[in-house]
Amino acid sequence: MSLAHNLFYVPPEKITSKEIVIDGEAFHHLKNVLRKKTGATVVISDGAGSVFTTEIISVTRSHMTTQIVDKNIVAHRRNLRCALAFVPIKGARNDYILEKGTELGLNCFFPFISERSVVQRIRHSRLQRFERVAISAMLQSQQYFLPAIQPLATSAAVADIFPQYDRVFVAHPDGHRAVDRSAGSVLLVIGPEGGFDEHEVSLFTDRGARLLSLGVHRLRSETAAIVGVTKILTAYNEL
Amino acid sequence: MSLAHNLFYVPPEKITSKEIVIDGEAFHHLKNVLRKKTGATVVISDGAGSVFTTEIISVTRSHMTTQIVDKNIVAHRRNLRCALAFVPIKGARNDYILEKGTELGLNCFFPFISERSVVQRIRHSRLQRFERVAISAMLQSQQYFLPAIQPLATSAAVADIFPQYDRVFVAHPDGHRAVDRSAGSVLLVIGPEGGFDEHEVSLFTDRGARLLSLGVHRLRSETAAIVGVTKILTAYNEL
Incomplete structure (x- = not known):
């Protein structure tokens, strides 16, 4: 509360x-x-x-x-159901992903461990903190929907979620720049600081994910998360 | 350094x-x-x-x-010259604007005082901190251009800068959702937490600024800054 x-x-x-x-x-x-x-x-x-x-x-x-x-x-203000899978990073920068993602009206967060994750576990207290940040951002931005925060998963478990979404984008420097718009629900997958390894990228694309470029600039994970969500919402006329 | x-x-x-x-x-x-x-x-x-x-x-x-x-x-990675005018807020959230704006390749920051500004002055040490944050973000994102950070100005002084840009957008809930794309340089103006007052909005639109909506969600100032820049860069195919 x-x-x-x-x-x-x-x-x-x-x-x-x-x-x-x-x-x-x-x-x-x-x-x-x-x-x-x-x-x-x-x-x-x-x-x-x-x-x-x-x-x-x-x-x-x-x-x-x-x-x-x-x-x-109250009806949800987003027509597009949009979720974010992200690799938790050290320190307070995760809070930023939760806060800004909630402000932008994401429905769900999937924290997960990647091959190159620096963080390999998340304490229960950290997940509780994630929820407090999301609640605070929901109230601050005067919304009435609290995004769900899933327990920490693996890359493989995240790939298993893909069928729940019409379109899955994985942020990747070799990806397309255009966001195709034929979907009612989107999952955006953001990698760790060092990027996904090839094995993981194959795992995701084999399961139908599309690689999406976020431009030529090297972005921090938490910047990539909000920039990626904004880029998708902009393409879907949701911003 | x-x-x-x-x-x-x-x-x-x-x-x-x-x-x-x-x-x-x-x-x-x-x-x-x-x-x-x-x-x-x-x-x-x-x-x-x-x-x-x-x-x-x-x-x-x-x-x-x-x-x-x-x-x-090295050539600048952005074809669009993009600058941000923002109203400094309390605490560390300003740093976020400087950090993320630099990561995204902005050319210039114009901090300014608005009618509804909570913060009425910026100490020299704060401006120096802004520069340190920008330098760190430039190096972290492996760029070779350091954005300029201008001294604190007034709303009127910001309006005087408008002619230096082909297009000026002021983030406003009543604005258009579409970003028109006929410009080589863009200035985005983001208001204080409580929004601009009508007098300021008139001042800006009288000088040729267009109001740009950032969606139906109420965003914090620092979120609006990065979302606005991302929306513009996306529209200009720069992301």
Whole structure:
């Protein structure tokens, strides 16, 4: 649970047909920072397209309960379902991928280990951090859909996901510059800092992925992620 | 002077026809980290398209002198001359604009104060930091052109720059989605977190700027900067 601009996130499983219980960080912010009391209005997103206008009916030391006054179903702003598979890098630059990808309305993130990965494992706390970053970016950009963050996979497991998307692009310097536009869903695969090795590129192209160039400039992984997504969304008239 | 991947930056004014004197951070890295001694080769960019292969001829406590063995003139990788005017925001998010903009090959940055700017001044140390970030990004992305970083200006002063560019785009939610492509040089103007006020928008459009939409999602300033540049470069077939 996180918050920004008076929109709060509560996961769907904590929402009943009548009431929403708010605890954790959102509770702390509402109670101690915004000093909201019984009777105050709280707007809540479930990260799945529902927006609830609620009224606080009780406040305890650990949580508050709100009553649902109104519920709206919001459509996703992207016509294109767009997901990103990326190789986690060291440090805070991953957060950037999660934050900017969420701002741009991606549906799903697939972190995965590549042959040339520097990072070989992701701690549970890191995945939780990814989720906090995504929640914060969702609320900051006033969206009502929280992208899914999948557990860490292998290159082979990422290739197994390809059939779920109409089109898969793998960022690669030898790729085409044009983005073909005949798809309702797209997966973009971004490699590690040193690039994919040939074996992995073959694995991906054998499974139907197309290589997409992101220009002649050498980009950092996290730059390639946002530039690639922007290039695809631009080609699909989604930006 | 900064460094990455064994390419080093020395500003043009420190380069003579025969020798290059390296001091500061680059000197420290070469001497203490890479332990380069007399006779070793050092590759240097002047940030203006020249690449020098040099050989160390002397090392003192404060600097080293290299002899120029070979000089190459490199063409800019962008056909489009593209610059960014942006409103500095609080904290480290500015660095992101400088870093990603440099990676993407922008020629010039114009930081400026807008009506709704949170930040009203930029310390000299901050501008120096901007330059360090740009140098580092230039070397990291293996480019040989360092973008210029102009001193902090006002909105009115930014409008005075417009005639230097064939086309000026101002990121705005009411703008067109299509990027017209009849230009050899483009300036993109990105507003503060709260957006430009109407007075500023009029100031810009009266001077010939076109409003450009970056989609229905609310983007942070630094996201808008990179998404806007990527959208323009994509439209110009530069990515």
